[in-house]
Every structure is written in structure tokens, then in C-alpha cells.
Amino acid sequence: MDFSLTEEHLMTERMVQNFTQKEILPVIKEYDRKQEPIPFALQRLGELGILGICIPVRYGGQGMDFISLGLACEGLEAADTSLRVAMSVHVGLCALTLLQWGSEEQKQKYLVPLASGQKLGCGVFTEPGMGSDVASMSTSAKRDGDFYILNGEKMWISLASKADYAMVTVRTNPGAARPSNRLSTFIVDLNMPGITRGDIHGKLGVRAGSTGWINFQDARVPVENRIGEEGEGFKITMSAFDHGRYTVASGAAGIVRAALEASVRYAKERTSFGKPIAEHQLIQEKIARMSQDYEIARLLYLRAGWLKNQGVRNTLETSFAKKFATEASFRAADDAIQIHGAYGYSDEYDVERYLRNARGAIIYEGSSEIQTLIQAGYALGERQEKPLRCEMPAYDPDYWQS
Amino acid sequence: MKIVACIKQVPDSAAKVVVENGRVFWGDAPLVINPWDEFAVEAALQLKEKHGGTLTVISVGGENEKEAIKHALAMGADDAILIADPALSGLDTQSIAQVLASAIQKIGGVDVAFFGRQAIDSDSGLTPAQTARLLNWPALTLAAVISVEADTIKVDRAIEEGRQVVSAKMPAVVSLVKDYGEPRYPSFMGIRKAARAEVPVWSLANLGISAPTSVIAWPEITNPPSRNVVCEIITGSSPEEIAATLADKILAEKVL
Amino acid sequence: MKTWVYIDHFKGQAMPASWEALGAGKNLGTVTAVIFGQNVEALAKEAFENGADEVLLADDVTLADYRAEAFSSSLSKLAAAASPDAIFLPTTTRGREIAAMAAIDLKTGVMVDVTAIEVQGDSIVVTRPIYAGKLLSKETCSTRPQIVTLRGRAFPKPATQAGRTSTLTKVSPAMSEADIKSKVEGYTTAEAGVSLIDASVIVSGGRGVSNNPALTPPGGLDEKQTEIWRAQQGFALVKELASVLGAAVGASRAAVDAGYVTYSHQVGQTGKVVSPDLYIANGISGAIQHLAGMRTSKVIVAVNKDTDAPIFKVARYGVVGDLFQILPALTAAFKQRLGK
Numbered sequence: 001m002d003f004s005l006t007e008e009h010l011m012t013e014r015m016v017q018n019f020t021q022k023e024i025l026p027v028i029k030e031y032d033r034k035q036e037p038i039p040f041a042l043q044r045l046g047e048l049g050i051l052g053i054c055i056p057v058r059y060g061g062q063g064m065d066f067i068s069l070g071l072a073c074e075g076l077e078a079a080d081t082s083l084r085v086a087m088s089v090h091v092g093l094c095a096l097t098l099l100q101w102g103s104e105e106q107k108q109k110y111l112v113p114l115a116s117g118q119k120l121g122c123g124v125f126t127e128p129g130m131g132s133d134v135a136s137m138s139t140s141a142k143r144d145g146d147f148y149i150l151n152g153e154k155m156w157i158s159l160a161s162k163a164d165y166a167m168v169t170v171r172t173n174p175g176a177a178r179p180s181n182r183l184s185t186f187i188v189d190l191n192m193p194g195i196t197r198g199d200i201h202g203k204l205g206v207r208a209g210s211t212g213w214i215n216f217q218d219a220r221v222p223v224e225n226r227i228g229e230e231g232e233g234f235k236i237t238m239s240a241f242d243h244g245r246y247t248v249a250s251g252a253a254g255i256v257r258a259a260l261e262a263s264v265r266y267a268k269e270r271t272s273f274g275k276p277i278a279e280h281q282l283i284q285e286k287i288a289r290m291s292q293d294y295e296i297a298r299l300l301y302l303r304a305g306w307l308k309n310q311g312v313r314n315t316l317e318t319s320f321a322k323k324f325a326t327e328a329s330f331r332a333a334d335d336a337i338q339i340h341g342a343y344g345y346s347d348e349y350d351v352e353r354y355l356r357n358a359r360g361a362i363i364y365e366g367s368s369e370i371q372t373l374i375q376a377g378y379a380l381g382e383r384q385e386k387p388l389r390c391e392m393p394a395y396d397p398d399y400w401q402s
Numbered sequence: 403m404k405i406v407a408c409i410k411q412v413p414d415s416a417a418k419v420v421v422e423n424g425r426v427f428w429g430d431a432p433l434v435i436n437p438w439d440e441f442a443v444e445a446a447l448q449l450k451e452k453h454g455g456t457l458t459v460i461s462v463g464g465e466n467e468k469e470a471i472k473h474a475l476a477m478g479a480d481d482a483i484l485i486a487d488p489a490l491s492g493l494d495t496q497s498i499a500q501v502l503a504s505a506i507q508k509i510g511g512v513d514v515a516f517f518g519r520q521a522i523d524s525d526s527g528l529t530p531a532q533t534a535r536l537l538n539w540p541a542l543t544l545a546a547v548i549s550v551e552a553d554t555i556k557v558d559r560a561i562e563e564g565r566q567v568v569s570a571k572m573p574a575v576v577s578l579v580k581d582y583g584e585p586r587y588p589s590f591m592g593i594r595k596a597a598r599a600e601v602p603v604w605s606l607a608n609l610g611i612s613a614p615t616s617v618i619a620w621p622e623i624t625n626p627p628s629r630n631v632v633c634e635i636i637t638g639s640s641p642e643e644i645a646a647t648l649a650d651k652i653l654a655e656k657v658l
Numbered sequence: 659m660k661t662w663v664y665i666d667h668f669k670g671q672a673m674p675a676s677w678e679a680l681g682a683g684k685n686l687g688t689v690t691a692v693i694f695g696q697n698v699e700a701l702a703k704e705a706f707e708n709g710a711d712e713v714l715l716a717d718d719v720t721l722a723d724y725r726a727e728a729f730s731s732s733l734s735k736l737a738a739a740a741s742p743d744a745i746f747l748p749t750t751t752r753g754r755e756i757a758a759m760a761a762i763d764l765k766t767g768v769m770v771d772v773t774a775i776e777v778q779g780d781s782i783v784v785t786r787p788i789y790a791g792k793l794l795s796k797e798t799c800s801t802r803p804q805i806v807t808l809r810g811r812a813f814p815k816p817a818t819q820a821g822r823t824s825t826l827t828k829v830s831p832a833m834s835e836a837d838i839k840s841k842v843e844g845y846t847t848a849e850a851g852v853s854l855i856d857a858s859v860i861v862s863g864g865r866g867v868s869n870n871p872a873l874t875p876p877g878g879l880d881e882k883q884t885e886i887w888r889a890q891q892g893f894a895l896v897k898e899l900a901s902v903l904g905a906a907v908g909a910s911r912a913a914v915d916a917g918y919v920t921y922s923h924q925v926g927q928t929g930k931v932v933s934p935d936l937y938i939a940n941g942i943s944g945a946i947q948h949l950a951g952m953r954t955s956k957v958i959v960a961v962n963k964d965t966d967a968p969i970f971k972v973a974r975y976g977v978v979g980d981l982f983q984i985l986p987a988l989t990a991a992f993k994q995r996l997g998k
Contacts, residue, residue, distance in 0.1 A: 005599040011476055015588050022584070030921060049590050062590035269950055348911065348947050401594065419792040426793065439676045494767055495758070525788050526770050531726060531758035540839040541726050541759070542667075544751055556843065561751045563668045564847035566724070570840035618767040622796040623788070633960070633973045644977055645987030648959065649995055651975055656773060656812045657935035658859065658903065 005067070011077055012068045018081035018374035019048060028080045032353055035201065042086055042162065046117025050076075051090055055099060056400040057270040059107055060116035063401035065220065066308035068300050070250035071121055071146075077251030078258040080303055081357035082209035084251035088365065089158045090114065092244035093123025094167045098187060100243075100392045101236050110187050114250070123240055124188075124214055128155045131363075132370045134169070134237055135179035139216060141170040146223050148172070148186065152192070156364065160197045160212030166190050167240060169233045170216075176231060183233030185240075186225045194219030204327055205356030235388060242315055244365045245322040246304055252325035253297035255358050259329070259336035260290040262351050274300035277339070286335040287387045293332060297325035311394025313385045316378045323371035326361040333358045403455030403550075406509065407446040407479065407516040408502050408533070409439040411463060411470035412523045435470035438518025441578040443474045444585035445548055446516045453550055455513075456480045460489060462498055468601065470479045475596035476588030482599065483509075483552050489613035495524075497614035499532035504515050504609040506537060514555060517577040519544055534575035542568055546581035659687040662714075662740075662803070664733060664747040664756060665705055665898025668724075670698050674815065676998065677708045679808045681816030682775055683746050684709045687783075690742065694729050694831070696722035702826050707818045711825075718831045723842035730756045731832040734763030742803045744782055749807040749945040752868035757805045775814040782806065782829065790936070791956065822931030854925065857906035860938045860955070861899050862925055864948075866908035866941020866962065868918065870982045882917075895985040896940055901991045908932070908952075910942045925952035941980045944969030961985065 005013075023044060030040045044049050054069040054399035055061025069091065077084035098111045113119040130137045139152025150170055154160075165187060190197065228236055230242040264287060267278035277283045307314040316368040333354035337344035344351045362368050377383030393399075413419060417431030435443075446457045459474040459482045461467045471482045485501055493501070493564065506512050515537075520527030534541035545557035546565065556569040560579045588596070606613055636651070638644035661683035665676040683689035690712040691705035702713040716732055733756055737745060745760065747753035748770040761768045772784035783798045784806055799805070854860060868889035893907070899908045908925040909918065925932055926948040934989045937955035942948060944960070944967055952958070953972050960973035961981045970976045977984050992998075 007472070011472065011588060011593040011597065012590070015476075015593065018587055048587060053590065063594070064590055068590075152508050265950075270946065343946065348945075413789075415790070419789045421793055426789075494661065494723070496761055496767055499762070500923050523789055525786075525790065526756055526768075528758040528761075528768055528770060531730075531755045532762050535727075535730070535762040541755065542840065543726070558682065558846065559751075561668075562673070564845055566845055567843040568840050569843055574839075616767075617765075617801040618797055618799050620795050620797045621783075624794050624796075626787075626791065631972065631974075633976045634969045635970075635976045635978060638858040640746075640813055641979070641983035641987040642991075644979065645984060645991040648975060648977060648988060649991035652936065652957065653811065653995060655936070656809075657957045658811045 005071075008064065009067055009071055012064065013071045015048075016050070016072050016075035017043070018208065020075060020083070021346035024079045024083065028208060029347065029350075029353075032080070033207075033347065035207040037082060037162075037210050040119060041083060045083065046237060049117070050087070051117045051120075052095070052115030053091065055091075055095055055111065055115035059099065060112035060114070061095075065305075065395045065397075065400070066246070067305040070246065070305040073247045073250040074254040074257070074298070074301075077254035079231060080208055080353075081251065081255070081361075082205045084247060084254065085158045085206060085209045088244045088247040089122040089163070090120055090250070092247040094121030094165065096243040096392070097123075097167050097240040098227070099237060100239055101185070101390045102187070105224070106187060106227065111136050114165060119164040120159060121165045121167065122157060122159040122161055123244065124154045124157050124166045124168040124242075125158045125237055126154060127152055131156075132367055133137065135182065135234060136169055137169065137183065139170045140174070140222070141172045141184060143172070144220070147220040148223065148226070149333060150186075150188075150221055152216055154214045154216075156200070156211060157214055158209060158211050159380045160210070160214050161199050162210050163190055166214070167227070172233070173231050176235045180234035181231045183237065184225040184230050185233040185236040188219070188221055188225060189228055190214070192221075203360075205353070205359055207356070232389070238315070239299040239388070240390070241366055242313075242318055245318045246301065246308065246314075247363050248361050249297070249318060249321035249325045250301040251360065252322075252329040252361055253294060253301055254314045255329035255354050256290060256294040256325070256332040259351060259354050260287065260294055262349065263287055263290060263336045263339045266349070274398075283339055284341055290335060293328035297321070297328050300324055308392065309395040311392060313391070315385065316375065319366070319371045319374045322366065323368050323375070326358065327368060329358040330355065330362060350371055403449065403453050403514045404509070404511050405446045405450055405455055405457045405511050405514050405516065407439070407442045407457060407459045407474065408458050408529070409443065409461050409470050409474055409518070410436045410521045411461065411467050412436045412521055413543055415522055421623050424623065427624060433466065433469050435473040436518055436521045438520060439470070439520070440473075440477075440518070440585035441580060441582050442516040442518045443477050443479060444577050445545070445582055446514070447478045447578070447586070449514065449548065449550060457466070458483060458509060460485065461503060462501050462525045464491075471601055472596040473588065475599050475627070476592035477586055478589070478592055483604055485603050485604045487613070489606055491580065492616065493614060494616040494618035495526050495528040495532055496618075497616050499529050499536055500611065501606070501609065502529070502533045502616045503536035504611050505604065506533070508604075508609055515539075515573070515575045517575065519577050519579050530575050530577035537573070537575070539573050539575050540570035541575045541577070542570060543575075543577040544577055544579050545576050548576060548582070596615045659743045659780070660690070661686050661688070661744045662690045662692050662737065662742040663710070663747055664745065664753060665691050665693045665701055666748050666750045666753045667693075667695060667701060667976070670695065670701065672701055673748050673806065674751050674809070675702075675750065675810035678810065678813040678815050679746040679748050680705065680708050680710060682808055682813045683744070684816060686744070686777060688712075690714060692733060692736065694721045694732055703823070706823045707820060709816045709819075709822075713826045714823070714829050715826060716829045716831050719841065720831050720833065720835050720838065723839055724752050724757045724840060725840050726759060727832050727840065728831060728838045730763065732760030734760040735832040736829060737764055737803055743780070744765045744804045744806060747807045749809050753807050757807050761805050764803065764805075765797040766805060767804060767935075768805045768807065769797045769799060770807045771809045772806055773809050775806065775808075804906075813884060852959060854906045854908055854923065854930045854932055857932070858934050859903045859905035860925070860932055860934045860952070861896050861903065861905045861938045862908035862910065862938070862942060862952075863893050863896040863913055863918070863940050864942030865916060866943075866981060867913065868916070869941070872982065887919055889913070889916065892941070892982070893918060895918040895982065895989070899938070899985060899989045899992070902937075902989055902996065902998055905938075908937075910948050911945070939969050939973070940985060942969055943967045944972065961974075
């Protein structure tokens with residue numbers, strides 16, 4: 001067993017931190033307040049290769065491993081959740097799912113521009129009337145010769161109005177006996193006719209992020225854009241969530257770290273009853289919990305990343321990491337506000353943003369309740385990994401980097 | 403072109419630096435490439451990208467000098483040389499300049515040697531000019547803008563009065579200021595290359611020189627006297643009188 | 659002790675720190691001013707009036723513009739012949755560089771940017787800030803001449819004696835034009851304004867700068883426009899002092915939020931964290947987040963009308979009063995003292 005990060009990992013961490021420190025932290029408050037995305041953020045993530053960090057070089061990516069992906073997400077979310085969300089949907093839901101399930105032609109056509117940052121991707125699964133119960137989605141695709149005709153509405157889609165390509169799961173086989181066989185997944189060019197989209201405003205958090213809706217009205221998607229087989233959509237979507245949840249988990253660890261660092265700084269600075277509040281035990285208790293939670297969150301996601309590197313399915317381990325880290329991040333931000341007192345309640349300091357940003361991740365990409373059911377399912381032996389037709393291959397540096 | 407950038411490793415600028423028992427400590431602050439040297443590497447890379455050639459970074463120090471070198475390699479330097487020798491500890495700038503000049507001569511055929519304007523630990527800012535002098539090369543220091551045409555290098559130097567535009571035939575030493583423009587981040591490809599790079603270590607014997615003798619000694623390093631936080635309220639019969647007293651007090655603090 | 663002092667100048671205008679170095683040299687014994695340039699004989703007169711016992715003047719077309727190799731060669735050639743005990747230079751961009759190169763020629767060392775000088779035996783021991791002033795280092799040099807560059811305003815300017823004069827020796831430059839490798843092609847002026855992060859001096863304004871009751875705003879402005887107009891008048895005073903001190907302009911978050919100045923000026927936890935040598939806070943109450951961004955400044959000066967303002971808790975000097983009166987008076991006082 002080896003817990004040490006490689007030099008590549010450490011340099012990746014530092015690079016992401018330099019980037020956020022120089023370019024994101026000076027402006028994030030302004031854009032969060034305006035409820036607008038930082039205009040240059042996605043472009044810079046692309047230019048720096050972060051949007052293709054763990055995609056093989058042959059598909060336009062940077063050839064790093066899954067641990068690097070996690071470390072990058074942690075660093076990005078320590079600055080602002082909006083950056084990590086872009087990673088979750090672009091890399092996690094879209095690019096990695098293409099890498100796992102896409103045909104060689106689909107990879108050349110869609111993965112290469114995504115991984116090189118020329119195009120943005122997102123994942124389109126949730127609907128106004130459907131979240132956790134994926135199999136019950138109602139957006140439909142009817143086969144018509146060489147096309148599928150998509151109709152329906154998707155909602156709570158990150159980068160809905162910004163992305164070029166989307167991984168879209170819809171219902172193709174309503175008559176299938178098992179609900180999970182009713183779905184199919186497509187890679188869709190969002191600029192095609194029949195698709196309208198827009199932003200949702202008034203979110204509690206991730207206000208510098210872009211979240212929206214996508215409407216399909218007789219959108220004619222070519223058959224060759226179908227990922228995998230007809231009826232494989234549920235499995236593909238679950239794979240997408242395994243990738244997405246990993247980025248959410250690692251990102252949430254970033255919030256815990258940011259809350260911890262802010263609290264330590266403030267607790268040493270601020271005095272009450274004649275001494276720095278860091279010397280009060282009830283403050284220390286909060287700080288100790290944050291530092292412990294950070295350690296747990298980090299270990300959990302690094303282990304999930306290690307499993308990904310080994311090419312081992314990690315639904316359970318990623319579920320542990322996601323549920324723990326997202327809940328810990330909300331708790332840490334809450335404690336950080338308490339430590340900051342009234343200042344923490346105002347946007348003078350960052351911690352109130354951490355709290356608002358942390359809340360969503362307890363809901364999306366599989367709510368805590370869904371994670372609990374997954375974990376119970378495995379613990380009770382009711383759930384087992386069945387081999388997939390397309391498994392994510394183990395990280396092989398020679399393949400990834402050539 | 404054959405380009406060299408001389409870099410140094412220093413404690414992060416945000417580090418809390420203190421002296422305990424005569425030794426300097428910077429806590430758990432990371433050692434990083436001297437921030438000014440990042441501009442030197444950036445300028446060197448831009449020159450290389452425009453005119454072709456290779457960039458070699460040179461650093462003088464112990465084994466732990468690798469952070470700075472790896473950073474420069476990850477930014478895009480082609481290769482690196484670490485000059486490490488037990489005889490090299492506690493050298494003054496003249497001695498470091500001798501070592502660097504010898505290394506640049508040993509590399510041979512160098513057109514430009516880039517430096518940061520100064521290191522943020524010693525704050526001396528002497529090494530670029532001293533290395534140039536030892537090489538008998540012109541020193542175009544404090545460069546904010548750099549251009550090369552044929553065998554001539556031209557820079558805008560940031561001086562107190564504005565900018566002085568100076569040109570010289572290469573080879574030359576150029577030191578960089580912040581106005582040059584933000585240094586790039588390491589790329590992922592660069593990170594992989596840097597992580598795998600075997601950095602050759604040159605000893606003084608490799609350079610063919612004996613250990614230089616430092617003539618500067620620093621017998622004592624101390625923490626600055628702790629600040630008197632008691633606020634002295636300046637009073638007077640008129641704003642002019644208050645201002646005059648205040649201005650004199652500020653000047654006496656020697657902070658202007 | 660026999661000390662030489664290099665008189666740094668730009669187009670015949672001496673840097674004030676040159677005279678401070680001359681004064682520091684004079685304290686140690688006899689002092690020779692060394693002046694290089696073209697048509698700079700007037701500087702010799704100034705040097706005598708500032709206390710030089712002797713002036714070495716190289717007035718030559720090759721020295722019309724500062725060039726490192728030409729200037730340092732001339733200095734080291736003269737010094738090699740005359741063996742002064744010490745050579746002082748002001749810590750300017752030129753002074754630092756001439757010192758660096760001359761030390762190589764003369765096989766000696768440089769103690770750079772020093773803030774204090776003492777003599778122990780026949781040796782100079784200096785104090786100089788290192789790690790951006792986080793530490794102080796004592797330094798000495800075992801060879802001669804001991805070359806020292808002196809931080810500007812760290813040493814007193816000597817009293818001048820009008821009409822004082824002494825020996826002026828004209829000398830020739832060490833290098834001919836053909837030997838000098840660099841060419842000066844011209845000068846351009848830098849863009850105005852000092853960035854907050856690099857600034858060694860910052861003058862900041864807070865919400866208090868908009869409260870000048872003595873002003874009558876122009877008509878036709880609504881309430882918010884009137885407030886901004888008032889703030890602009892206030893910040894004009896801040897900027898004036900900043901320009902006299904060569905300082906950057908900072909602002910509190912309150913001032914930025916109120917729209918008085920742009921975010922790039924904001925000092926504080928949520929703005930820039932700065933640590934200048936001198937921080938002058940005008941009309942800033944001192945919210946904790948502002949203090950977090952500037953409390954490590956070496957000397958903090960606060961001007962505020964509220965005696966209880968928290969800014970006074972971190973300030974070295976405070977003025978309780980009307981900044982609209984104090985600020986212009988302070989600007990005038992510095993103008994006079996700094997000769998601007």
C-alpha cells in the first residue's frame with residue numbers, strides 16, 4: 001500500500017491552485033454576486049488542458065490519470081463550485097462516458113474536440129418530473145429510418161446554454177419489460193434544429209455557474225449518434241454517474257479544505273474574551289472536525305480514483321466518497337460561518353458562498369438518499385456488480401499518453 | 403538560439419519567515435521557484451518559440467533545489483542542470499556568479515542568459531550583472547520588453563524615470579521585471595516531462611573550477627524589532643502643524 | 659576611512675539618495691564624489707555643497723547615457739588605482755548594477771540596499787533587510803574596497819553649504835565607444851500608476867472620503883451621483899498624496915462597494931492583501947477584513963474623525979480630525995520635504 005502522491009500529482013495540484021489564485025479568486029465574488037458565470041473561466045479551463053485532463057492524448061486530452069482528475073476537481077472547487085461543476089458535466093458525464101461507451105468514430109468526432117477544450121459537453125438526464133428515478137424518464141426518442149426523433153424537456157442541466165455537445169438519455173423502448181431496458185443514450189449536437197435551451201435563475205448556490213433547461217421538439221438525431229445499443233441507456237447513465245460522482249466527491253473535499261483554511265485563518269486573527277478565538281475549545285472542536293472530515297473525504301475519493309486507475313468498478317466506493325464529502329462540505333461551511341460569526345453571514349467573507357455552493361451537491365448526481373440505498377444494497381448483498389459490455393479500461397500511461 | 407535561464411529556489415513569498423537561534427525558518431511553507439525567475443523562464447520560452455532553439459535552466463544549490471527546476475521544465479524548458487557541491491553552501495553573489503558563468507561557458511554557444519531581477523530571499527539583485535561581467539557580456543537588466551533581430555537583442559529597461567531602450571549584440575545577459583507579462587502555468591505534458599526528467603548534477607570539478615571564496619559574511623540575522631502597536635496620536639494647533647509633525651515622523655521611520 | 663560615493667543622476671538630475679550616501683560617507687572620514695556623464699559639471703558643484711572633499715568627474719560623450727559596462731568600468735579602473743576603503747552608491751537601478759559589476763572587477767563584494775552602517779575596527783558592518791523586510795541581516799565584507807549601496811531615505815541628507823568648494827579632478831572614461839557593447843536607443847515613459855501588490859507605499863481611502871461637507875456639488879445630480887461626485891473629490895486628495903509619495907492608491911471595501919473606485923483598488927481579505935512599508939488609511943474605520951489585508955504593513959498611519967475607529971488599534975500614528983484638511987496639508991508637507 002502506498003499513500004503518497006506522485007510528483008505529477010503534486011505538480012497538478014499546484015498548477016490548479018496557481019490558476020485559481022491568480023485568475024479566479026480575485027473575481028469570483030463579483031460574479032457570484034451578479035449571478036453570472038466568470039466570462040473567461042471555461043475558456044481558460046480549456047486552454048490549460050484541465051477540461052481534458054484524464055482523457056488519452058490520442059483523443060485530444062492530456063493523458064493524466066484519474067487521481068489527477070480528482071485533485072484538479074478538489075482544487076477548482078476550493079476556489080468555486082462553478083468550476084468543478086463544469087468538470088463534472090464536461091469531463092465526468094460527457095467525455096468519460098464517451099471514452100467508455102463510444103465507438104471509435106464517435107470518439108474521433110466528439111471526444112477529440114471535447115477533450116481538447118474546443119467544444120463543451122454536458123450531461124442531460126434530469127427532467128422536470130424526474131430526478132432520482134432515472135428509469136421513469138419521459139423524454140422520448142422514436143426511431144424514424146436513420147434518425148431518432150427526440151421530444152420532451154430536460155431540466156437542472158449544468159452548462160445547458162453553454163455546451164456544444166450533450167450526453168442525452170431518453171426513453172426509446174417504452175414497452176420493454178424491465179424499466180431499465182427502456183432507455184437509450186445519444187451524443188447530441190445541441191446546436192441542431194429542434195432544440196431550444198435557456199438558463200434557470202434564482203438558485204441558492206453556484207451562482208457563477210450555469211444551470212438551465214433543454215427542450216427537444218422533433219429533434220432529429222442520427223442513428224450513428226446513439227451510444228452503445230438501444231436499451232443500454234440506463235447502464236450508460238449509471239456509468240456516467242460513477243464518473244460524475246467522483247468529481248463531485250473530490251470537489252466537495254475542496255470545499256471542506258477551503259472552509260477549514262478560512263476558519264483557521266480567521267480564528268487566529270479574531271479575538272474574544274482577551275484571546276484569539278482559536279484558543280477557545282468550542283472553536284477548536286469545529287476546526288478539528290473540519291480537518292478530520294477533510295482527511296476522510298480525501299482518502300475516500302483518492303481510493304475511488306485509485307480503483308478507477310485499476311479499471312475496477314467503483315460504484316460503491318464512489319458513492320461513499322460522494323455522500324460523505326458533500327455532507328461534510330455543507331457541515332464544514334456551516335461551522336466556518338459559525339466561527340466567522342456575523343462576518344461569516346455576510347458575503348464579506350467566502351464562507352457563506354461555500355455553504356450555498358455545498359448544498360446542491362447533496363441533491364444532484366444521486367441525492368444522499370439514493371447513495372444510502374446504493375450502500376445498503378451492497379451491504380445487504382442485494383446489489384452486485386454485473387460486468388458491463390463496455391468497461392472503463394484501467395489507466396495505462398502508455399496508452400493514455402501516446 | 404541557445405538560451406539559458408538561471409533560476410533559484412526560495413521559500414514561498416507568503417511564508418512567515420523567522421530567525422530562531424540564528425537560523426532562518428519558514429515553517430511548512432513550500433519552496434518554490436523564485437517568482438522573478440518565472441518571468442525569466444517565460445521570456446526565454448517566448449524567445450525560443452519565436453526564433454527556435456533550446457532552453458536550458460541552471461540552478462545552483464543542494465539536492466532540494468529540484469522544485470524550481472521541475473517547475474521550469476514543466477513550463478517548457480528543454481533540459482536542466484543542477485549545480486550541487488558541498489563547497490557551495492553559504493556563497494555570496496560574486497561566488498554564485500562565478501559558478502553560473504563557468505556553467506554557461508561549459509554549456510557553450512549560449513546566445514542569451516536570462517535571470518529574474520532578484521531573488522526574494524536575499525533581495526540582492528546583483529547576480530545577473532555580475533555573471534555578465536564575468537562572461538564579459540553586456541547586461542541588459544530589468545527588461546520589460548524584449549526583441550531579437552539577427553544577432554542583436556533589444557530591451558526596454560524599467561528604470562526609475564520610465565523606460566530606457568537598449569540594444570546589444572548577443573551573447574548577452576537579460577534580467578526580467580514583472581512588466582514583461584504573466585508567466586505561463588506548467589502544462590500537463592510539461593508536468594509529465596518534468597516528473598520523469600533526470601536532472602544532471604554538475605559538481606565544481608565538472609565545471610573545472612575550485613570553490614569560490616565568499617568575501618561577504620553575514621554574522622547575524624535577526625527578526626526585526628517587534629512593532630510598537632501603541633498608536634501615537636498626532637495633535638497640533640492647525641492641520642498644517644499636524645501634517646508637518648506627521649510627515650517628519652513618517653520620514654524618521656525610513657519607510658519612504 | 660577613505661570613502662568614494664557614486665553620484666547617481668538621470669540627465670544631470672541627481673537622485674537625492676546620492677547626497678544621503680555622501681553624507682553617510684562623510685561620517686566615516688574623507689569622502690570623494692564620483693560623477694560620470696556628459697555636461698554634468700554642475701553636479702560637482704552640488705557635490706561640494708553637500709560635503710564632498712574631492713570630486714572625480716568623467717565628463718564624456720560615451721557617458722551621455724547610462725550604460726552598465728561603461729560606467730562600472732570607469733569606476734573600477736579609478737578605484738583600482740586609488741584604493742578607497744569603501745565605495746558607497748545609492749540603491750537605484752543604476753547604483754545596484756554599477757556596484758555589482760565593479761565588485762567583480764575589483765574582486766570584492768557588495769552589501770546591497772543597507773539601512774544602517776557602523777564601523778567595527780577598520781571594517782564596515784551594515785544592516786540590511788532581507789526576505790522583503792521580514793528579517794534583518796548584518797553583513798560585512800572582508801576585502802577592500804567594501805562596496806555598499808544605501809537604501810534611499812534610510813540616511814539623512816547632509817546639510818548643504820552654499821558656495822563650498824574643493825578639489826575637482828577631471829578623469830577619462832575607461833572604455834571607448836568601440837569597446838562598449840550596448841547602445842542606448844532612447845527613452846519612453848512608463849504608464850502612470852503603481853500597482854497595489856508591488857507598492858512599498860499605499861495611500862488608501864474609505865467611505866469617509868465622500869463626507870466633505872464643505873463642498874457644493876454641481877446641480878442636476880441625483881443622490882447617488884452626488885455621493886460619487888463627493889467621493890471623487892475625496893479620492894482626488896488621496897491620489898495627490900499618493901503621487902507625491904510614488905504610492906499606489908488603495909480603498910476599503912466600503913468605498914469600492916459604494917462605487918467610488920474600482921475593485922482593483924480594494925485592500926482587504928476580499929481584495930488584495932498587501933504589506934507595504936507605509937500604509938496611510940484615510941477615512942477608513944478599519945473593519946476586520948480590511949485590517950486582515952494590511953495589518954502587516956510596516957508603518958500604518960490612520961486619519962479618521964472617529965477616535966474609536968478600530969483602525970487606530972493597528973496604527974503607529976493617528977490623526978483624529980478632518981481628512982479634508984489634513985490630507986492636503988500632508989501632501990504639501992511631503993512635497994516640501996521630498997523636494998517635489
